[in-house]
Amino acid sequence: MKHETAAVIAERYGVTAEDIVRWNSLVADEDGRYVHPGARLKIHARSFPAPRQRARHRVREDETLERVAERYGVRAEELLIWNPWLLQGEKRRALRAKMQLTVWAPSSVAGPGGATRGPAIPEFSAPSDQPVATSRGRPHKGRLIEGAALPVNESLYTIRFERLAFGTTLAVLNIQRALASFRYETAYPGPVYIGAMSRKTGRRLRPHKSHQSGRDVDVRLPAMPYATRTQKLREWEVDWHATWALIQAFAETGEVQQIFLEMKFWRRLRRAAVEMGTPDAEIASIMRAYVRHSRGHVAHIHVRFVCSEAAEYCRD
Ligand SMILES: [Zn+2]
Numbered sequence: 001m002k003h004e005t006a007a008v009i010a011e012r013y014g015v016t017a018e019d020i021v022r023w024n025s026l027v028a029d030e031d032g033r034y035v036h037p038g039a040r041l042k043i044h045a046r047s048f049p050a051p052r053q054r055a056r057h058r059v060r061e062d063e064t065l066e067r068v069a070e071r072y073g074v075r076a077e078e079l080l081i082w083n084p085w086l087l088q089g090e091k092r093r094a095l096r097a098k099m100q101l102t103v104w105a106p107s108s109v110a111g112p113g114g115a116t117r118g119p120a121i122p123e124f125s126a127p128s129d130q131p132v133a134t135s136r137g138r139p140h141k142g143r144l145i146e147g148a149a150l151p152v153n154e155s156l157y158t159i160r161f162e163r164l165a166f167g168t169t170l171a172v173l174n175i176q177r178a179l180a181s182f183r184y185e186t187a188y189p190g191p192v193y194i195g196a197m198s199r200k201t202g203r204r205l206r207p208h209k210s211h212q213s214g215r216d217v218d219v220r221l222p223a224m225p226y227a228t229r230t231q232k233l234r235e236w237e238v239d240w241h242a243t244w245a246l247i248q249a250f251a252e253t254g255e256v257q258q259i260f261l262e263m264k265f266w267r268r269l270r271r272a273a274v275e276m277g278t279p280d281a282e283i284a285s286i287m288r289a290y291v292r293h294s295r296g297h298v299a300h301i302h303v304r305f306v307c308s309e310a311a312e313y314c315r316d
Helices: 006-012 017-023 065-072 076-082 169-186 240-252 263-275 280-289
Strands: 052-058 100-106 134-138 141-145 216-220 256-260 300-305
Touching (some): 006 017, 006 076, 052 065, 065 076, 065 100, 076 100, 169 216, 169 240, 169 300, 240 263, 240 280, 240 300, 263 280
Antiparallel strands (some): 052 100, 216 300
């Protein structure tokens, strides 16, 4: 990229500027620069950078470049690369309120090849000492028999409404399984909010149409570290790399029927999947098998589990 230096690139991959110069037999030009826009560099990376996504920052009164950098977990030097108009020759222009800055903010999940993993697979429990909770009828017109409560487990998720956190045994077990695997694979540190599931006995749950038979759960999308709103996330506040990992974890339980998310975000999701190193065939098969469009699913995914085998009267 324009204005990028060997030192900035080196830091991203855990190597030194001298390494980059040596591996690529680079020669400095008359300004002392080694790298130029468009150049392809060979790098033996020691660490893989977290995937990044683009955000727009509106400068506030008295905000400095350093403060903006800190908020997004980047370096002030990088902000100058992404916003070259901030430089006038060698001089930096002062920030003024309402200026718009482009920021490529790192996700809090590890990128492909990143060694980061959660400390261990977090614990989860099967609701075994109770009768098996099953669905009767359809998600849009049905009820829940012997509703199982999703256990409180802050190492995995945060339950928003305990009286609406009931589901089938299969759903309750696999929500925990998916979240445990997501935490382990990504080491995502932020909260994952579990929104509405069903009431203990199921049935109508306004304003939702479904959520009646214990097979549905709303999961708020993982947020970027700089997100300020806790509930209604905007598109650029969503951590799409973490979202992909979460969808993958639900798909891998093998017990999910559908995952609803507004179609306008599918492209962002696919791009994040590629950047997370997921093979194209796997991305296509997950998208085709599970991801469905549904209006209003912008800040959360809605996961629907299959009918359990024991549930004779469960219907789609
Ligand atoms: Zn829902």
